[in-house]
Amino acid sequence: MKLLVNICRVIVGVLFIFSGLVKAMDPQGLAYKMQEFFEVWATNQSLANLMHWLTDYAFPFAIIMITLEIMVGVGILLGIWRNFFTWLILLLIIFFGFLTGYAALSGKISTCGCFGDCIPLTSMQSFIKDLILFVLVLILFFGRKYIIPVFIPAINVLLLIVSCALVLFYQWYVMRHLPTVDCLPFKKGGNILNLRKMPADAVPDKKEYRFVYEKNGKKENFTINNLPDSTWSFVSREDFIIQKGKNNEPPIKDFNLTTISGNDTTQAVLTLDASYYLFFVKGFSTTDYWLDSFTKLYDYAKQNNRLIYIVTPEMTQADSFFNKRNNYNLSIFSLDATAFKTAARTNPELYLMKGPVIENKWGWADIKDAIK
Numbered sequence: 402m403k404l405l406v407n408i409c410r411v412i413v414g415v416l417f418i419f420s421g422l423v424k425a426m427d428p429q430g431l432a433y434k435m436q437e438f439f440e441v442w443a444t445n446q447s448l449a450n451l452m453h454w455l456t457d458y459a460f461p462f463a464i465i466m467i468t469l470e471i472m473v474g475v476g477i478l479l480g481i482w483r484n485f486f487t488w489l490i491l492l493l494i495i496f497f498g499f500l501t502g503y504a505a506l507s508g509k510i511s512t513c514g515c516f517g518d519c520i521p522l523t524s525m526q527s528f529i530k531d532l533i534l535f536v537l538v539l540i541l542f543f544g545r546k547y548i549i550p551v552f553i554p555a556i557n558v559l560l561l562i563v564s565c566a567l568v569l570f571y572q573w574y575v576m577r578h579l580p581t582v583d584c585l586p587f588k589k590g591g592n593i594l595n596l597r598k599m600p601a602d603a604v605p606d607k608k609e610y611r612f613v614y615e616k617n618g619k620k621e622n623f624t625i626n627n628l629p630d631s632t633w634s635f636v637s638r639e640d641f642i643i644q645k646g647k648n649n650e651p652p653i654k655d656f657n658l659t660t661i662s663g664n665d666t667t668q669a670v671l672t673l674d675a676s677y678y679l680f681f682v683k684g685f686s687t688t689d690y691w692l693d694s695f696t697k698l699y700d701y702a703k704q705n706n707r708l709i710y711i712v713t714p715e716m717t718q719a720d721s722f723f724n725k726r727n728n729y730n731l732s733i734f735s736l737d738a739t740a741f742k743t744a745a746r747t748n749p750e751l752y753l754m755k756g757p758v759i760e761n762k763w764g765w766a767d768i769k770d771a772i773k
Contacts (some may be wrong), residue, residue, distance in 0.1 A: 406544035409537040410477055416534065417474030423516045424466050427580045428572045429746050430461040430518055438500065441509050468568050469493070475564045479539070480550040481557040487545045494531060494538045501528040519584035577766035580596075580746060581746070586652040587744050587752075587759060594671050594757035596653040613641040656744070658734035662714055666734065670710060672756040677708040678771070679752040679766065681745035682734075683715050685722045691749055694768040698751070699729060701772045714738040 424431045436459045443452035462686045473493060476486040497515075503663060504524035506508035522530065541548070550557055583589070586596050612623045614633035623629055658667045670677075680695070685713070702709050709731055713719040716735040723729045736744070744750075747764035751771055752762060763771055 402544055403457050403547040406540060406547040409540045409544075410480075410548060413534065413541060414478035417490070418471050418476070419474075420466050420516055421474065423473035423519050424463075425471070425568060425572050426575060426582055427518065427746055428463050428467055428576065428585070429460065429742075431450050431467060432460040432464045433742050434512075435459040435463055437510060438504075441507075441508075464569075464572055467572065468565060472561065472565055475561060477548075479552070479557045479560060480548045481561060483545045483548040483550075483555070486588070487548070491538055491542050494535050496696075498528070498531040498535055501531050504528070511620065519582060522665045540638050545758075555569040576747060576764075578747070579750075579762065579767075585743055585746070587762070589759055589761060591759050592757045593653060593656060593759065594668075597651050597656060599651050608640050608642055610706070611641070613637045653740075653743075654738040655740040657740075658710075658712065658736060660732075660734060661720060670734070671754075673708075673756060675708070676753065676755050677710065678702060678710050679710050679754055680749060681712045681741065681752070682719065682749035683713050684748065687714070688722070691765045691768065695749075697772055698768055708732075710734060712736050712741070714741045 437457050439452040439456045439459065441451045442458075470493070471719075473486060475489050476482065477490060493570050501515070501524060504512075505528040506526075508516045510524060512521055512524060512527075515522055515530065552560070587593070612625070612628060613620055613636040614623060614629050615621075615636050616629070620636060621629075621633075621659050627650055656664055656667065658670055659665055679696070682691075697708060703706075711719050711723055711731050713733065714736055718735050723731050724731065743761040747766075749768075751763045751765075751768050752759055753762070755772060761771070
């Protein structure tokens with residue numbers, strides 16, 4: 402039993418640390434995934450107010466969840482405070498199992514973000530993974546008397562504190578700069594126009610259609626191969642998927658740059674035969690932390706005849722800030738909020754583009770590096 406417990410201890414501890422570190426590379430991504438859950442649950446009127454409140458605090462919750470997940474893994478491996486950590490890891494795996502089970506069985510959420518965007522798992526795969534982990538955690542829980550601390554208490558506590566500090570520092574770092582490993586479609590060297598296209602090996606969903614017709618006050622269902630004659634009146638049509646396709650979505654979706662007058666300029670911008678900047682930004686109540694760097698970038702771009710385009714889901718506020726209040730006179734494009742979340746993991750974020758190709762990108766703390 403002792404050997405089995407310690408094997409489970411290593412597997413569970415390493416998996417929790419690995420899962421937490423993958424998410425720590427992009428804590429904003431976990432916050433967005435949390436918001437997705439909250440938005441689904443907000444459709445229940447009795448939960449709506451709570452879910453809207455949780456949505457506003459999704460980012461700090463993501464930081465806490467990532468840190469807690471890693472600390473539990475470290476604590477289990479070190480063997481420190483075994484009663485506390487085995488209870489905590491049992492509660493966590495029950496919570497994770499509930500989330501992945503809900504996503505898998507409800508069909509309302511396609512992925513759970515268990516390993517971030519770097520190792521995408523379907524909801525069902527995540528649920529199965531959590532069920533296996535639950536069994537391993539139960540072995541740990543009921544065999545916790547066999548968990549022996551690796552070091553003396555003082556060293557174990559010191560290692561736990563240092564691990565917590567490093568995890569928090571790492572998350573602080575990537576939110577100022579960029580994820581250390583970019584697992585999203587907007588990577589350096591990526592061609593946005595090509596990534597907006599359907600993959601060549603895409604297999605479309607197979608659908609069937611059910612038609613409802615009415616005659617003499619009676620409604621009946623018909624298939625596309627068995628439609629009624631003209632004496633029947635059409636009522637409605639229902640589409641349903643009979644076989645799910647594969648790889649049938651483009652890597653980049655809804656990336657449409659729209660002017661304030663509503664014109665789609667995506668093609669025109671992304672086919673420019675020149676280098677230019679895309680400056681992704683939202684929220685203009687606090688700009689002191691990036692405005693000075695942006696002003697220097699603006700002067701540098703002007704000296705080198707390089708255009709800067711502002712990309713934002715908040716066009717009116719952006720136009721007021723950049724062009725009316727600060728007289729930059731820049732072109733501003735709106736972008737779908739979901740596409741913006743994928744394109745920019747720091748706020749703001751800067752791309753150096755050459756036509757449709759992302760030549761380089763910087764988080765807000767590194768905008769100064771673009772001025773070379």
